[in-house]
Structures are given as structure tokens and as C-alpha cells.
Amino acid sequence: MKVKIISRSTDDFTRERSQDLQKVFRNYDPNLRSQERGVEYTRALNAAKLEKIFARPFVGAMDGHIDAVSCMAKNPNHLKGIFSGSMDGDIRLWDLANRRTVCQFPGHQGAVRGLTVSTDGQTLVSCGTDCTVRLWNVPDYRNKSSSDSAGNAAVPIAVYVWKHAFWGVDHQWGGNLFATGGAQVDIWDHDRSEPVNTFKWGNDTVMAVRFNPGEPDLFATSSSDRSIILFDLRMSSPARKLIMKANEDTNCYSYDARKLDEAKCVHSDHVSAVMDVDYSPTGREFVTGSYDRTVRIFNYNGDHSKEIYHTKRMQRVFCVKYSCDGTYVISGSDDTNLRLWKAKASEQLGVLLPRERRKQEYLDAVKDRYKHLPEVKRIVRHRHLPKPIYKAATLRRTMIEAERRKDQRRRAHSAPGSMPVKPFRKRRIIKEEE
């Protein structure tokens, strides 16, 4: 006869000293834990609820400007510094950690319309409606204590006066050039007082300029004649032009720059014009600021926003930026304040212990697994909206639905094939020119 009995000596399963950690034993056998799916579902539901409870995205406001904030620039070399320019010509450098002004850059006579920082983080370029471009040295405020530097003022390295008012500026990635937009597009070098190159296509004002981070020679502009123009610095003339009839139609359109005949995705949710867009450093999501006094965050391929931020006091948002580490969002608005938000509303700030992190990962995975179930979906999707926006959104929905219905009826009563169905991605595009 051979016999063996399970026998455990208590010493092997308990700790020896009171300072020791408790011993933990795992057995992943599914038979030991029944109704796993039910438990997982309950956890997903609770996680979704807790996420809502902990969604406190507003971190703080930074006041100091005496007029509306018109533009912002982040310093690619310094995480907690951000520049902001206002309508009265004031430029400030902020310390995000302390939410204080570190330095001021006085000089502009009219509104500051564009701000950008060179990739090495040494030079700040500003331009405005006073027809000047100013180059500034970025102060090394790491050595200074923030308290005594509050009234600190810098002097520009260079002031370039030009023929027309400027509406936007952007610096080339990794190079020495920057582009300004106004009545025409000018390419500037740091050391020259006149532009090195000038582009013009059509007569309308260029409102915004943005360089491509991957291809340093490419940049795009948008102008007030509803067109988007792609430029290549290596060529003497603009490359392509896209004309849309989507003038302030509250949507964002993302395009594949190679295929401009249809939008990749139409991001709709705002109820008023979108004033500014900024991609997160990962490129997976972007933030928009709108004239409807809200900031929204979209997935790069999501047609509806995943997050909406608003406060009672925040007025029309003119500029938004993702912080360089992708954890914060900064918005500048009409009420002269910069506001700091968390990019993920319910994220815990500060360092997470490995256990906490793993728990969070687990809860995220479970939530993802059960996101299709009605109860979880409802809780995850729900956002509180301010009343005017809620009403405007309802109205917009009604209008869109009515339009759709009308279109449908028109189609039903016309000859088959005479009204081809055009997807919304293509509907707003009028023309693409080479």
C-alpha cells in the first residue's frame, strides 16, 4: 500500500517574523474560481464607475495676462515651460509646476499672433499684427528661483519689420528656418532681417502655418479663402492646394497628406468653430479648443471626442497645447487665463507603485473587455455638458438629421443614379489643385 495525504505544516505557510511579508500562494486552476465572467464584469462596471468618480481633470489656472491669450508655444527642451502671447502684445513664459510667470517679453505694439520655439529650445520667435517678427533668447530660468523672477523682463535679440501683419509662425524641426503667414508666406532665417523665400498662391490671408515634424522641408498653411496649401521648401512654388467648404463648420478633418481627395476621418462634437488643434506627442490623440468654450480630446481615428473639458469661468478658447510628455493639456482663452488640465481625466498624478500600476492595467483591460455591454458603455460614455452646449448639440443633431432626411427624400424622388451618395469624408472638399 502506498499512501500520501496532503499535509501542510503551518510554519511553511505563514511568515516567520512579524517584519516579513505575508506569504502568497497562487493556483490558477479555473475550477477553484467559479463565475469568473460575472466577477470580471462586476469589476469592469465598478472600474467604470470609479473612473467617473475620480475624473477631476482641472489642475489649475494661470492668470497674469491682461488681455485674451491668443497663442502659445511649448518649449521642446523644457517640460515645464510654456510661452503664451496675448492680444495686448504681452508674451510670458510660465512655469507649469508652480503655475507662475517666470519671465516677460515686452515689445510688441499690437496683438501677438504667433509664437514658436526653435528645436534646440534657445530661441523664441514671435510675430504679431504690428508687422514685426521678434527673436528672443529663452532665459535659463532653471538657475533662478521663481519668486524673484516674476517681474523679469527680456530684450529681443532681433526685431525684423516687414510689410504686412502676421497671423502665424512656426519653426522648422531641426533646422534654422521659420515660416510666417500673413498676406503671404515668408520663410525666414534667424540671422537675416529679410525673408529668404516667399510664397504666394491666391490673394487671401494665411491664418496658420505648421511644419511637418517628420519631413523638415514640408509645411502646410491654411488661409481665409477656405484652402489648405502644402509647401515644399526645396521647390520654388507651393506644392498642392485643397479647397474645402467647411468654413468653421465645427468639425475637424484629418487628412493623409498624400491623398487629399478624401478626409481620413471627420471629428465632430464641437458646437462652434474649432480655434486650435494640437497633437499629443504620441500622435494617438489630439486636443481641440473651440469658440464654444470647451476643450475636447479626440482619438486620432475617433469620430467623436473621448473627453470634454469645461469650467464655468472659461470663455472662448483660442489656443490649446498638449504638454511635451502627453500628460497635461494647456488651454488659453478669452478670459486672459491659461488653464492646466490632465490629459486623462481620472489618472492619478504622481508616481504609481508597481502594484497600483498593475491594478490599473488590469482594470483597464477588464473595462476594455466589457466595454460593449450596455451598462458599462453608458457609464463610460456619459459626460456632463453645460446647458448651452447640450442644447446646441441637440439642435445640431436635429438639423443634421433633417438635412439627411431631406437628402434621402430628394434621392428617392430623382432618377436612380442621378444623385450619387457621397460620403461625408468627401462632401466638404471642393477641389484639389496641383
Add this chain to the structure above:
Amino acid sequence: MVVRRENMETENINIGIKQENLEELDPKAKKYLRGDGANLEVLRDKRLKGQLSVKEKLYGQSAKAAAMAEKWLLPTEHGYLEAEGLEKTWRIKQETILQEVDIISSRKPFDMVLKDLGPYRFDYTLSGRYMLVGGRKGHLAMIDMITMDLIKEFQVRETVRDVVFLHNEQFFAVAQKRYPYIYNRHGTEIHCLKEHGAPLKLQFLDKQFLLVSINKFGQLHYQDVSTGEIVGNYRTGLGRTDVMETNPYNAIISLGHAGGKVTMWKPTNPKPLVTMLCHHGPITALAFHYNGHLMATAGIDRKIKLWDIRKFQVLRSYSSYAQSMDFSQKGLLALSNGSQVQIWRDPVGSHDYGRYMNHSMVKGYQIGKVCFRPYEDVLGIGHSMGISSILVPGSGEPNFDSWVANPYETKKQRREKEVHSLLDKLQPETIMLDPSKIGTVRPPRKKVRPSKKEVEAELDETVQKAKSVTFKNKTKGRSKPSKKAKKKEEVVLNAKRSFRELHQVEERPLKKQKVDEVELPKSLQRFARKKL
């Protein structure tokens, strides 16, 4: 929880795994896969197919990682009893086993003789550490089975029919003469659950925090002990019974009735989910296997049947008798009959249970309850003269999981676990026959009603068929064109009528016609149910 946790380990462990090793592990890994993967071949959506195939791959990896980790995570080996030569395992006596085992194990079997306070029932906590003992005449005691300390002993001076632990050893429920009561471990009465009536049997569903009782009048009560809410109160309508068991796999309550029926209940349904006729004559005992597929029933007709409760079919039927039964974690089946205890085993996994061990108590002891102690090779026996326990090698799960049930739980761990289990408390709606259905999509109904168009097309076809019938050529003017046309018309009409009749019957099943209430004779009218 499990799948995800394992995913994290996958990355760490996979580095060391070699390809051939993986193939060896496959049979072990199958257990962790929790069934077959989805059939992705039928999917037309390529994106979804890709996403799902990535997921399936992850599941496979995590199952393999779990199988790999068994070596380190499961330190204790399971028990066994093997006969050598001409020996038979069922002839081996407890005394013989006792001489062979180590000291710790030899302390586990005991006989507690408590003559006066009548047939005893008992219950173990989920971790198997604590035992609650209840004597018919009101004797209640809680024992720590590791240290063999008596934690509390008291008298309620009332009939005690059943005892059951709640979610941990801090609270227990007792079915007393008129009501179930809840006590804490110090013996203080916490609640008296008057809504339940006089209970015969109690069960506790730990995931849902539901206390279930069946009372003298065959009423089933579900009460949430965390909120105090009565979740369900249903009349079984099948008479008094004290055979009630929980299926640990899906928390469905099964009742065995005097008519030979077994009914399965969930708290949100006033009618049983399943009613099955299992025996001719009253059912004496029920037991459920841990994997949730196997049910054993015993009846007064001297039959013991094993059922596949996925198909509700008999797998095996044995001529034997049992007053109480229990499945162990490893699938041994204990049966008691009079003062005899038999333990059956399924040696090859084909549901062919055979004798494994025998044990006889002192003659005249009536065994009321047998129950395996979780995570130990021990069978507890409650009988008319007290409580006993015997060694049954190979019955318990050798490795416990600290997060599921920990026999060596400290006070802090216990408190933490209480909070977590309350956070993860399942709603009563989650109790269903197949709990893995949660979060899945109901497959489309197979039979789709034919659309109007289809019906019309079919009608056309029948009409055409009727029209194309050729008639025999007849004489004496019976084949005149007018006659022929008339005949054809008739045939078509007939075909149409028969088609319509056929479809009407299919489309609209006859509604239950309201029968006008018959006027009762005056003398009987006072017994009629009053209209509201």
C-alpha cells in the same frame, strides 16, 4: 482577473521556454484555456478577425505560461492511495492508513462523541479552516481545524436543523425551530430572519452574498445578507423537502422533491429553470461536481444516478442507496448509508465511478451529513452521536490560492478580503445556467419567419404549378374548352385556399380563447376568488 494576470507573467516566463517544452505542456495548458477558442473562419470582417486572433493568441500564451508556472506555484503534491499486489483500496482500514502517514495528518481524523444533543450537522468555511457544528437539540460550536481549538460553544435551547457559514468565519446562520438566525463568532445573535419561516435547510452563495433557505412549507427564500434585502421568495409547490444543494459552478440552487423531481432555481425567476424527473419516489440526496457538469442524485428507489447537467441526461445509474452525498474538490464522491460511508472514484475520467474506500462507523450511528473539507484530504461526518472525520487520500485540492481561499489567513487579510469580495459582489441576475454567457452575444434565432415577399413568391409558385396541370382527355363534351377552363379555375382556387390555410396556421398560433366564466351555484359562490 486570471487571464490578465497571467498575461503579465507571460512576458517574463516566455523567455525561458523552448519550443519542444511547449508541446509537452499542451495537455496541462488546456485546463487554463477555459474551453475552445472562437471560430474565426466564419468572420467576414477582416479587422475584427485580426483583433480576435491576436486575443486568442494571447489567451494561448497565458495558458501556456500558467502551465509552465505550475511547477513553481504549486508546491504541494496531491494525495493518493494505491494498492499493491492483491490489496484492494476499499479494504484498507483507517487504522492502516494512520500508521503510514505523518504526524500532522494523523491528528486530523477524530471521533467526537456527543451523545445527548442529538444528530449533528456541520459546515466548513470556504478555506476549510473552521468547522461549525450544530446539534439538533441546540448545541452550537465553532472549531478551528488547524489548531483544533474550540472557538465558541453555546446552547440556543431550540431545535437546530442546519448550520451554515456566511462569507467568512465571523458570521454564521443557523436554521432554528421557527426562524433562521445569524450569529457572530462570539455567539451573539445578530439577526433573526423572520421572513423565512421555519427553515429546514440553509445555503450560502458567497459570490452573491445570498442566504438561501427552504422552509417547512416548501418556500424558497433568497436574502442578501449584505443589504438585508429579500431578493426572492418563491413557492416551490412541490411539498416539503430538506434536500437542497448549490451548484458551485453557477450558484444555482437545486431542490430534490418527494415526487422524484429535481428543480433548479435562480433568485430572479419565480418558476424553476429546470424541472427534471430523476427518480421514482423521494430524492434523498444531491451533490454537484466542482466543474459544474456533473450531478449525483440518490433516491429512495435505491438508485444513484449521475447526470450530465449540460444535456440533462443520465450518464450512469447505480443500484445503491445514500442519505447524503458530497463531491470533493478532486471529484471523489462520498456517500453515506446508515452507519456506512462509501467513497467512489472515477479512475479514468469517463464518469464510471467505482469503489475507492469504505468506512463504517459504530453500528447504530445514523449518518446525517458527509462533507469533504476543502483543501485537505479529510471527510467530515456528522451523525447521531456527534462528529467524526476520516482521512480520504486524494480528495482535496493540494494547492490553495491566497486570493481565493486562504486557510492561513491573518486578521488583516480577512478584513481586506471582505472588502474586496463586497466590491466584487455579483448581482442576483448573474446567476444563470451557463455563467460563461455573461458578456457574450446571443446567437441569431435560427428559424426566421418568411417575409411577405417570400410568401407571395411561394404562392405564385403553387398557383403556377396548379395551372400547369394537364387534364385527361374526356369524351361526351366533358373536355370542352369551357369545361376545361372551369376545372382549371377550380384547381387554382383549391391550391390557393389550401396554401392560405397552411400559412395562417403557421403565422398565428391560435390565441387562447377566453372561456366565459361559468356561473357558480349560489352555495359555492363564496369560495370563488374575488375579482380585483
